Amino acid sequence: MKKIMNEPNQIVTEMLDGFVAAKPGKVKRIPDTTVVTRKDSPIQNKVGIVSGGGSGHEPAHAGYIGKGMLDAAVAGEVFTSPTPDQVLEAIKAVDGGAGVLLVIKNYTGDVMNFDMAAELAEAEGIDVAQVVVNDDVAIDDVDGRRGVAGTVFVHKIAGAKAEAGASLEEVKNAAEKVIANVRSMGVALSPCVMPASGKPSFELGDDEMEVGIGIHGEPGTERKTLGTADEIAVELTNHILEDLPEAEEIAVMVNGMGATPEMELNLVNRKVQEILQEKGVKTYKTFVGEYMTSLEMAGCSVTLLNLDDELKELLDSPSDAPALRV
Amino acid sequence: MKKIMNEPNQIVTEMLDGFVAAKPGKVKRIPDTTVVTRKDSPIQNKVGIVSGGGSGHEPAHAGYIGKGMLDAAVAGEVFTSPTPDQVLEAIKAVDGGAGVLLVIKNYTGDVMNFDMAAELAEAEGIDVAQVVVNDDVAIDDVDGRRGVAGTVFVHKIAGAKAEAGASLEEVKNAAEKVIANVRSMGVALSPCVMPASGKPSFELGDDEMEVGIGIHGEPGTERKTLGTADEIAVELTNHILEDLPEAEEIAVMVNGMGATPEMELNLVNRKVQEILQEKGVKTYKTFVGEYMTSLEMAGCSVTLLNLDDELKELLDSPSDAPALRV
Amino acid sequence: MTFTVEQAINWLTKSNEKIQKNKDYLSELDQAIGDGDHGINMARGFDEVVKKLDGNDYEQVADVLKDAAMTLMSKVGGASGPLFGTAFLKISMAVKGEEAVTFGTFVKALEDAVAGVKQRGKAEEGEKTMIDVWSPMVERMKAADDFDASVIRDNAKSSMEATKDIVATKGRAAYLKERSKGHLDPGSVSSYYIFEALAESLEEGA
Amino acid sequence: MTFTVEQAINWLTKSNEKIQKNKDYLSELDQAIGDGDHGINMARGFDEVVKKLDGNDYEQVADVLKDAAMTLMSKVGGASGPLFGTAFLKISMAVKGEEAVTFGTFVKALEDAVAGVKQRGKAEEGEKTMIDVWSPMVERMKAADDFDASVIRDNAKSSMEATKDIVATKGRAAYLKERSKGHLDPGSVSSYYIFEALAESLEEGA
Numbered sequence A, B: 001m002k003k004i005m006n007e008p009n010q011i012v013t014e015m016l017d018g019f020v021a022a023k024p025g026k027v028k029r030i031p032d033t034t035v036v037t038r039k040d041s042p043i044q045n046k047v048g049i050v051s052g053g054g055s056g057h058e059p060a061h062a063g064y065i066g067k068g069m070l071d072a073a074v075a076g077e078v079f080t081s082p083t084p085d086q087v088l089e090a091i092k093a094v095d096g097g098a099g100v101l102l103v104i105k106n107y108t109g110d111v112m113n114f115d116m117a118a119e120l121a122e123a124e125g126i127d128v129a130q131v132v133v134n135d136d137v138a139i140d141d142v143d144g145r146r147g148v149a150g151t152v153f154v155h156k157i158a159g160a161k162a163e164a165g166a167s168l169e170e171v172k173n174a175a176e177k178v179i180a181n182v183r184s185m186g187v188a189l190s191p192c193v194m195p196a197s198g199k200p201s202f203e204l205g206d207d208e209m210e211v212g213i214g215i216h217g218e219p220g221t222e223r224k225t226l227g228t229a230d231e232i233a234v235e236l237t238n239h240i241l242e243d244l245p246e247a248e249e250i251a252v253m254v255n256g257m258g259a260t261p262e263m264e265l266n267l268v269n270r271k272v273q274e275i276l277q278e279k280g281v282k283t284y285k286t287f288v289g290e291y292m293t294s295l296e297m298a299g300c301s302v303t304l305l306n307l308d309d310e311l312k313e314l315l316d317s318p319s320d321a322p323a324l325r326v
Numbered sequence C, D: 001m002t003f004t005v006e007q008a009i010n011w012l013t014k015s016n017e018k019i020q021k022n023k024d025y026l027s028e029l030d031q032a033i034g035d036g037d038h039g040i041n042m043a044r045g046f047d048e049v050v051k052k053l054d055g056n057d058y059e060q061v062a063d064v065l066k067d068a069a070m071t072l073m074s075k076v077g078g079a080s081g082p083l084f085g086t087a088f089l090k091i092s093m094a095v096k097g098e099e100a101v102t103f104g105t106f107v108k109a110l111e112d113a114v115a116g117v118k119q120r121g122k123a124e125e126g127e128k129t130m131i132d133v134w135s136p137m138v139e140r141m142k143a144a145d146d147f148d149a150s151v152i153r154d155n156a157k158s159s160m161e162a163t164k165d166i167v168a169t170k171g172r173a174a175y176l177k178e179r180s181k182g183h184l185d186p187g188s189v190s191s192y193y194i195f196e197a198l199a200e201s202l203e204e205g206a
């Protein structure tokens, strides 16, 4: 394992310190927690948006804190959902009286911990709504689908809706609309290494790739011979489009898994756009970069989001979150 | 070699296509060249800023195209300076009558090719000024110092100055002020692989790092035992501060070399900020991310820029370049 | 035979020892069909449990187990935090009021724990989760009329081993579908350690 | 003996063959003390040169070399593009007007090439660059009174080999300081191929 780090068991707290130190005017950390919030939290009468999950997905989740996106992010240990008490701290810190939406990725652990936090918050009289993102089409069973890079679009849309003054129900509905219309799929060229164990998450031959990976170094759903950029783009895009039949006008995200140079992501984007054009699908907006990662995994995912007028407007509205400036 | 790519000899042109396809409203590619410019180029009476160099440093250089930063970027083959005719195309495309500044990194090839382009442009009656960035303190001999991540600050400041309506000479002076006040140094944990050769740029043991690396996979100036995040931050920051004695209020950039997870960069930033605070140096603004990379090299560099009131104002002025939004 | 405060503390202490000793093994199991953190998670949690219990004076088994439950829930995270936390919380609730817990109460408490875990995890037996160790244990104990360390140990062991042949339909291993077969379920293995620790604490007596 | 259009074309064609054949070797040399692209750069450039010359009718050596120079400058990039481009451009300018170039003109042309490369690269002899092959070649030819293939070949070879012991002070290898010693300079090795090709084109005659 080659990582720039100090003690593995301090990695999350040190990372959060480093993150906050880079943006002292914009974010703050709630002392003795792994919760980072907007500096100006709570904002009176605005629905608060809280997301989070295990660490190792940077810039998710703290990078999406900002006007127009998240109010708070809760960081768990590496690849481990944060605990209910931490999520509760976040909820309390951002509640400005209009309620709080939790954006949860569909993993057993995340769903349970956030749900318990919601129960605790409700007991303290805070209105809490939850949405569970499950955009990963690599999993056939829709109930079991993981939440991956599509989560970033949920942050964006829900955040914009909340910023516009919508009610908790309206914000939740906008988030649900994204979830119903977003699909992703990814491949890995190399595994990632948990800082605490120092072991690669799987072994891959020099000419192999894992198709249908999640964002925790889990093995994918299939192992294949390493394809070209074009072949990878075709495989991912077609798989997604099969699941998104009504696609007309869409947003595209080509996401790096942590160690993928932007050059390679642009190659994939080139082909994705070509495929969409051929199929008569119009691209409204494209995002190429590292948005939802898996430590130092090499590989990429493609995410497509079906848009209507409401979603377009919300996608375009400003965000000053460092990882998604609009 | 494991890369997401198609034919290695098409990699630059395909990457540019993918890049432009992601931002159709903002940038355009000059047909049959490797030049990307702002969509609205040339801008009348604004000094044009052209940068460029070999490919493989993404998001440099095209990612810095935008209002408030570059007007055009010229991409060479991977790690190879672009040729004079390409640079000339960029100069012609962005000249709005107020002249053009070339931002060049201090490598023999870049200096020669850009200089030849400047001669050709002058022959066509365009005012051209050049600045050569040499921020890498790993090299003792100041004349031989490479241009690395500090170049991004030169783009930012020169771009802001030009946007404010300054003359070519004033823009050049602002750029020179940055160059006089910016210093960088980097380490590598793993080599990078040229797409065309498929071979790693050097071999490193599991517990080794290269200190004093450039951005082309060149070996560093020294090989050492892999340090912790804190040790790396201390080594780089102290080396830079020795060369930047007058440091009072500064901008910090912690830059990933291409395959470094943001988590690790935040750990380094944490310690850099601690060191600066101990030394009584005030951090005005911090940038953590991948700004000037070396394909899929793992590692990081630290850049410090001494600020005065003019530089602070220019650093703060807006930029809509995708890789450095302000 | 009853189950005392000392035994409860002993149970958790021994559970912690086994989990610490097998931390890497548990993570490796999770590496194969999950995300490789199960050993790290459980070790972090039980280390905190033991720290929490240390030096405290407890009058009731319920209080010991409640502290353990709350600590697991706030220190583990992931899937195992809420699930093991819920298990111990349910046991704690069911044994509340008894200074020394009778066999009948204990079995009823385990039954509540299983129900709680099933509800929390929206899972049933046979899905390749810790439930596949806990649920058969309750069935087996319901058929007995007193604590029996070797029964507990054997039952946990065979249930744990049986998870190898199951195709996962819950948790991360479910993503692998058929490829999850042939691997032990990590949460079942740590559950086995917990029941082994229970057996030992029973053998050592109060 | 004179140097003809056919020989000039032959020179460049053979240069290309050698460079293509040794592309990986040249890149490996550059890997050791530079950025590993020298073979790729030269191969890309000379491939384009040969394509450019192909099928064209040339009346003068100068036109052949000018096309080569312009192609190298616009297709190679990096350090070697402007430097090899400048070298051929200077030769071309100096032999302009002569359909068959005399030895005296050719030597003078090479002298101009060296001056041009030195000026472009702001470098002198002894800095571990291609100049360490080109400059001794001019000195040696100035001492002769006609083309001599074996002299050219031997001189280029020994100069190229001598770059191994030099500590680089220009180009990327300079970053390595003492560590640059013990490695051949890639640009000197490709220069050696170019002079070897020149020698062969002289031997094969017009």
Ligand SMILES: Nc1ncnc2c1ncn2[C@@H]1O[C@H](COP(=O)(O)OP(=O)(O)O)[C@@H](O)[C@H]1O
Pocket (backbone or CB within 6 Å): A079, A080, A081, A108, A109, A110, C030, C034, C035, C036, C037, C038, C039, C041, C042, C077, C078, C079, C080, C081, C083, C117, C120, C121, C122, C123, C128, C129, C130, C131, C170, C171, C172, C185, C186, C187, C188
């Ligand atoms: N839905 C569920 N119901 C019951 N137990 C589950 C469920 N999902 C996972 N588990 C148990 O949790 C274990 C994994 O725990 P752990 O690795 O710590 O959490 P995570 O899966 O969040 O990384 C599995 O081996 C399994 O026994």
Ligand SMILES: Nc1ncnc2c1ncn2[C@@H]1O[C@H](COP(=O)(O)OP(=O)(O)O)[C@@H](O)[C@H]1O
Pocket (backbone or CB within 6 Å): B079, B080, B081, B108, B109, B110, D030, D034, D035, D036, D037, D038, D039, D041, D042, D077, D078, D079, D080, D081, D083, D117, D120, D121, D122, D123, D128, D129, D130, D131, D170, D171, D172, D185, D186, D187, D188
């Ligand atoms: N300043 C210079 N003057 C003369 N030759 C130089 C100079 N710098 C580099 N070279 C030559 O160029 C060669 C490297 O070329 P190449 O690898 O193609 O370019 P780059 O260094 O830009 O990657 C060196 O081996 C050396 O012979």
Ligand SMILES: [Mg+2]
Pocket (backbone or CB within 6 Å): A054, A079, A080, A081, A109, C035, C037, C078, C079
């Ligand atoms: Mg986990």
Ligand SMILES: [Mg+2]
Pocket (backbone or CB within 6 Å): B054, B079, B080, B081, B109, D035, D037, D078, D079
């Ligand atoms: Mg080069």
Ligand SMILES: [Mg+2]
Pocket (backbone or CB within 6 Å): C030, C034, C035, C036, C037, C038, C078
């Ligand atoms: Mg796990």
Ligand SMILES: [Mg+2]
Pocket (backbone or CB within 6 Å): D030, D034, D035, D036, D037, D038, D078
């Ligand atoms: Mg080179």
